[in-house]
Amino acid sequence: MTNPNQTFKTFALNKNPVEGFSAGLIDDSDLYRWEVLIIGPPDTLYEGGVFKAHLTFPKDYPLRPPKLKFITEIWHPNVDKNGDVCISILHEPGEDKYGYEKPEERWLPIHTVETIMISVISMLADPNGDSPANVDAAKEWREDRNGEFKRKVARCVRKSQETAFE
Numbered sequence: 001m002t003n004p005n006q007t008f009k010t011f012a013l014n015k016n017p018v019e020g021f022s023a024g025l026i027d028d029s030d031l032y033r034w035e036v037l038i039i040g041p042p043d044t045l046y047e048g049g050v051f052k053a054h055l056t057f058p059k060d061y062p063l064r065p066p067k068l069k070f071i072t073e074i075w076h077p078n079v080d081k082n083g084d085v086c087i088s089i090l091h092e093p094g095e096d097k098y099g100y101e102k103p104e105e106r107w108l109p110i111h112t113v114e115t116i117m118i119s120v121i122s123m124l125a126d127p128n129g130d131s132p133a134n135v136d137a138a139k140e141w142r143e144d145r146n147g148e149f150k151r152k153v154a155r156c157v158r159k160s161q162e163t164a165f166e
Contacts, residue, residue, distance in 0.1 A: 021117045023055065032057040034113070036068075037164070038120060040157060045150055046124045049074075049157040050164035053083070053120075055113065065090045065107035068120065072160045075152040077127040077138035086133035089119045100131060 023036040034055040040046030051074055057066040068090060070083035078086050088105040095103055132138030140149035 020121045023113055023117070026054065032059070032061075036117065038117070038124070040160075041121050041125045044125045045153040046074075046157060049160040051160050052164070053085075055116070062109040062111070064092065065111070066116070068116065072163065073156050074160075075134075075137050075149070075156050076124065077129050077132040077134055077141050078123050079137075080133040084133065085120060085123070086131070087119055087123050087128075089116060 020041060021036055021038045023034050025031065026033045026035045034057075036053045036055055038049075038051045038053060040049030040051065050072075052071040054069050054071060055066050056069070058064045068085040070079055070085065074083070080086060088101045089107060089111060091101065091106045093103070093107045093109075096106065127138070127141055129138045129142050137149065137152075140147075140152070
């Protein structure tokens, strides 16, 4: 059965594209799994990269957030080593048991694919080293941003360009 809310969001995304990414269904028979291509934002270490990710919506979307997982290797403080993205907008709604995030920073049903992707592009441009999903990347970003961190990101960007359309 087609979810009219999801169909509308697909239509809205096609009608008003947001620069920096493209998104579509992985399989036309499954409205809950999308593939996104994220273009590394200009004037960042990720510039020129073409990063593939999967956006998976729960059955009770939009009450709960989707999950975003990079399929292309990426070195970033807010992306764990398995590719899972850790940003506030994708955290379950309500109070943060650690007191780090305000409820309004977490998932709200008003969020769309566009707002999620804008947040991810912003995350690439400005990592949050205070709440890392990849502690090693966060340490390098803080201590050696223009050295080892930059080299690892450049390698990921090159690899993403080579495998973008496989």
